[in-house]
Amino acid sequence: MNNTFIQRVKDEIAQAWTVAVKDVRVYYLRPGMIMFGFLMPFFMFFSFSVRRELGAAEGVARLLALSVFFTAGAAGPFIIPTERRIGTYDRLLAAPMSLLTLLLGKTAVGAFFAIAVSGVALAAGVLFFGTSIAQPDLLIAGILLGAFAFSSLGLVFGSIPTTNPGDVQMPSTLLRWGLLFISGVFIPLSEMAPVARFLAYLSPLTYAQDLMNHAVLGAGLIDARIDLAVLLVSGVLLLWPSIRLHQRARALGR
Amino acid sequence: MENMIDVEKLTKVYGRPGTGTLAVDEVSFQVERGEIFGFLGPNGAGKTTTQRMLTTLLEPTSGRIVVAGHDLRDDAYPVKRQMGLVPEESNVYTELTSWDNLMFTARLYRVPTEEREARARDLLETFGLWEKRDAKTENYSKGMRRRLSIAMAIIHQPSLLYLDEPTPGLDAQSARAIQDLIRELNAQGTTIFLTTHQIEEANQLCDRVAIINHGKIATVDTPERLRQTIQRVQSVEVALEPDGATHGPALEALPGVTTGVKMGDKWRLYTEDPSALLPLIMDYAASQNLRVVSLNTLAPSLEDVFLEITGGQVGTIKHDNPEDKPRGRKPGGRS
Numbered sequence: 001m002n003n004t005f006i007q008r009v010k011d012e013i014a015q016a017w018t019v020a021v022k023d024v025r026v027y028y029l030r031p032g033m034i035m036f037g038f039l040m041p042f043f044m045f046f047s048f049s050v051r052r053e054l055g056a057a058e059g060v061a062r063l064l065a066l067s068v069f070f071t072a073g074a075a076g077p078f079i080i081p082t083e084r085r086i087g088t089y090d091r092l093l094a095a096p097m098s099l100l101t102l103l104l105g106k107t108a109v110g111a112f113f114a115i116a117v118s119g120v121a122l123a124a125g126v127l128f129f130g131t132s133i134a135q136p137d138l139l140i141a142g143i144l145l146g147a148f149a150f151s152s153l154g155l156v157f158g159s160i161p162t163t164n165p166g167d168v169q170m171p172s173t174l175l176r177w178g179l180l181f182i183s184g185v186f187i188p189l190s191e192m193a194p195v196a197r198f199l200a201y202l203s204p205l206t207y208a209q210d211l212m213n214h215a216v217l218g219a220g221l222i223d224a225r226i227d228l229a230v231l232l233v234s235g236v237l238l239l240w241p242s243i244r245l246h247q248r249a250r251a252l253g254r
Numbered sequence: 255m256e257n258m259i260d261v262e263k264l265t266k267v268y269g270r271p272g273t274g275t276l277a278v279d280e281v282s283f284q285v286e287r288g289e290i291f292g293f294l295g296p297n298g299a300g301k302t303t304t305q306r307m308l309t310t311l312l313e314p315t316s317g318r319i320v321v322a323g324h325d326l327r328d329d330a331y332p333v334k335r336q337m338g339l340v341p342e343e344s345n346v347y348t349e350l351t352s353w354d355n356l357m358f359t360a361r362l363y364r365v366p367t368e369e370r371e372a373r374a375r376d377l378l379e380t381f382g383l384w385e386k387r388d389a390k391t392e393n394y395s396k397g398m399r400r401r402l403s404i405a406m407a408i409i410h411q412p413s414l415l416y417l418d419e420p421t422p423g424l425d426a427q428s429a430r431a432i433q434d435l436i437r438e439l440n441a442q443g444t445t446i447f448l449t450t451h452q453i454e455e456a457n458q459l460c461d462r463v464a465i466i467n468h469g470k471i472a473t474v475d476t477p478e479r480l481r482q483t484i485q486r487v488q489s490v491e492v493a494l495e496p497d498g499a500t501h502g503p504a505l506e507a508l509p510g511v512t513t514g515v516k517m518g519d520k521w522r523l524y525t526e527d528p529s530a531l532l533p534l535i536m537d538y539a540a541s542q543n544l545r546v547v548s549l550n551t552l553a554p555s556l557e558d559v560f561l562e563i564t565g566g567q568v569g570t571i572k573h574d575n576p577e578d579k580p581r582g583r584k585p586g587g588r589s
Contacts, residue, residue, distance in 0.1 A: 011364050018361040026349045087345035091406075094309050095362045096334035251313045253268060253306065 015097040019105030024112060027079050032165060036173065037074030037113055041067040041121075044180065057132075060125030061216040064118050065185060065209040068143055070176065071117040072150035075110030076158030077172040078165050084254075085163035093250075103155060103242050107235075110151030111144075118143050125216075134218030142211035145231035149204050152238035159245035161254035179203045184210070189221045204234040256323055258414055258445040259285035259308065264317035266303050277303040279469040280317065290436065290446040292460035292477075294453065296564050300469040301449050302342070302418065308447070309339050309416055321414065335363070338412035342419045344403035348392035352383050352402050355391060356409055363410035370409075377405040380435075397428030404432065408439065415439060418449045433459060453557040463556070465563050472563045480559045488554060490528050492535055493520040493547040501542070508534045520548070 027033055045063045054062075083089035092102055122139075125131040133139055157172035180186070182196065183205035189197060200206045211227040214220040220227065266278040278300040285291040295301045306312035308319060310330050319326040321333040346355050356374040365373065378384040381401040391399060400420065407415060417436065421429040436459055440446050450456055456463050457477045464474040473480065494501055502521050506514035510531050513524040525531045528551040539546050 014364065015362055018358065022347070022350075022358050025354075026347055086348075087341055087343045088347060090311055090339070090341055091345050091359075092362075093311055094334060094337070094339050096331055096364075097362070247313075250311070253266075253303070253312045 012097055012101040015095070016101045016105035016108065019092060019102060020108035020112065023075070023079055023106070023109040027075070027082070027109070028113065030078070030082075032078040032082075032169070033074060033113070036078065036169060037071040038117055040074070040173075041070040041117065044070065056125070056129035057216050060122070060129065060131045061212040062185060062209070063121045063125065064139075064143070064216070065146070065205065065212045066180075067118045067121045068114045068146040068208060069150050069180070069205050072110040072114035072147045073154030073157075073172065073176055075113055075151060076106060076154035076156070077168040078158075079109065080106065080155075080158035081160075081162050081165040081168060084161070099243060099246055100239070103159075103239055103246075106158070107148065107151045107155055107239070110154050111147035114147035114151065115143055118147075131216065133216055135215045135224075138211060138224055139215035141228055142208065142215055142231075145228055145235065146204075146208040146211070149208070149231045149235035149238065152235045152242070153204070155242045156238055156245070159242040159249075161245065161249035161252065179205050182206075184221075204231060207231055256287075257284040257320075258287045258289075258322060259283075259291075259447070260318075260320040261304075261308070262318040262320075264304065264307060264319060265315045266300075266307060266312065267315045277469055278307070278314075278466075281466065281469070281471050283464050283471055283474050285445060285447060286462075287445055288440070288443060289461040290440050290448060290459050292456035292463035293447065293449045293466065294451065294456055294463055294560060295466035296451065299466045299564070301451075301466055304466065305416060305418055305447070305449050309337065310334060335410075336413045338407035338410070338415040340404050340407045340415070340417045340420060344396070344399040346391050346394075346399050346402050346406065349390060351388050352378060352391055352394070352405075353387040355402060355406055359406040360409050365410050373409055373411075377409060381405050382431075397424050400424060400428065400432065404435065408444075412444065414445045414447065416447045416449070419451070420448070421450075421452060421455060429455075453555070453560050457556040465560060467564045477556050481554050481556060483559065488526070488528050489522050489524045489552045490531050490535065491517065491520050491522045491548070491550045491552055493549075494539055494544040495547050496544070498544070498547070501538075501544070504538065504542075505535070508538065510534070522552070 041063070045059075045066050080089065083092070126133075154172060157168040160168050162168060182199045183203040184192065184200050185205065189200055189206065189210070192200060207222065207227040207230040210220040210222045211224060211231070214224045214227070261284070262282050263280045264278055264282070265276075265280050267274040267276050269275055281300070281304060293301055293304065303312065307314045308321070310326060310333070322336065324330070324333050326333060347358070350358065353374060356377065357370060360370040360374065375384070378387050381404070383398060383402060383405070386394070386398070391402060394402065404417075404420070420432050420436070424432070433455065436446055436448070448456065448460060460477060462474060462476050463480065465472045475483075492505070498519060498521070499516065502514055502516055505511065505521050505523055508523070508531065510525045510527055511523045512526070515522045515524075523531065532549065532551070535549065536546065
């Protein structure tokens with residue numbers, strides 16, 4: 001590898017980081033991010049967990065999966081259409097970096113947000129319910145890979161060429177709710193009918209929840225290595241439709 | 255020396271080719287290194303579409319764009335590194351301070367760490383924003399945001415700067431400051447591509463202008479030579495008293511007058527022969543017991559050229575013979 005290529009890679013990593021840090025500063029405290037990213041997982045958790053016989057550790061595993069899932073996917077559908085509307089997205093598209101770099105920067109924004117919010121959920125579980133973590137390494141890997149995969153999923157919706165975040169936040173939320181009910185979060189995989197379980201295996205959230213069960217409860221239904229691999233591959237594959245949608249937007253002039 | 259920009263048969267169709275909307279139709283032109291090139295056209299003529307293709311934001315349907323020797327289709331990266339873009343709307347991050355906006359852009363363009371702060375300080379001082387560097391830009395005036403937007407576009411010292419309508423909506427002082435800045439950047443060697451519908455601004459700033467109309471380049475030349483192409487569109491401006499404004503219809507009816515336009519308390523009368531019209535105006539004033547407050551003959555302005563080419567109604571000559579039409583005018587563009 002020549003020096004030019006290595007320098008280019010260094011530049012692109014630094015640019016992705018620059019985009020991510022800027023977005024963190026500009027958008028994290030926006031109402032759309034707080035509503036869809038921070039409050040939503042807690043609402044969902046309390047809606048479906050209160051007054052049900054749920055152990056503390058099981059509850060923490062569920063809350064961790066929910067917070068990673070909802071929070072990571074909230075950034076893309078909010079930030080990119082907002083930037084398209086106010087014109088700042090053109091500044092990023094015209095900058096000397098690849099589209100993949102820009103998208104990785106945007107993915108990092110959602111992932112950082114998810115890591116922070118799941119940290120709050122974890123702290124609450126440990127401090128208030130005395131939950132212990134069976135496999136901390138799996139917990140860290142699960143949060144990181146889950147945050148990446150679900151941020152990539154949110155980015156797909158954010159890449160739809162529109163200038164109104166509402167146009168993509170609603171369908172994005174609907175899809176995520178759909179995934180929530182087929183992914184073994186509220187009904188354990190072991191209790192699902194075969195057809196439902198088949199559907200569950202198509203959802204990356206299933207593997208995130210199973211990984212959290214491994215990490216917190218010390219046991220899951222699927223091999224943890226498969227959970228990790230599925231989340232990693234999902235995150236990478238979900239970047240592809242985002243790239244295609246951006247290319248389409250460039251051709252359409254939106 | 256190679257051109258800074260070479261555009262060949264650039265075409266953009268929104269939607270499917272054949273059934274979609276043709277926005278830019280086989281446009282070709284060159285921008286020389288170190289010049290200020292004005293890109294003029296009425297609303298919807300294809301200015302912004304062309305500029306978005308030049309800045310990689312929009313994919314052309316066909317045609318070729320070469321910037322500084324790099325074909326934009328497969329070698330855009332080096333072009334992006336040396337290009338600055340100031341869009342029509344000042345796209346600054348209003349949640350950040352002007353200092354943070356500049357630091358963000360400097361990092362994005364990989365300005366060396368040791369130079370970032372010095373350049374940001376220089377720019378903020380030059381643009382009169384240094385005192386407000388720690389204030390969030392949401393509290394800035396439109397002119398301040400515009401200046402910051404330009405500063406963000408040049409912090410990486412681009413050799414080519416695209417400016418889209420840089421001054422509309424600004425007060426005269428801010429507009430003048432930005433025009434001075436454009437001249438200064440150009441004097442330092444930056445090639446400027448100025449998209450505007452401010453004809454006078456283009457006249458004052460540009461070495462050459464292209465006029466685009468209905469998606470086609472109507473003409474490319476220096477402002478002075480463009481004016482010479484329609485020397486026949488000359489005018490006489492007259493102010494009469496008392497009640498000068500009421501005499502427009504009568505003045506318009508004088509022999510040789512093609513169009514009359516009320517300009518405040520004056521009338522501008524377009525004619526192919528001002529010297530023949532002057533005595534007629536004096537005779538008319540004498541016959542009506544009017545005092546001639548002022549009487550001036552005016553050469554065609556760039557605005558006249560623009561209107562002539564783009565089919566505007568004000569101050570245009572009606573040509574009976576198609577051979578008489580000015581260079582570059584589209585057949586059927588105007589009767």
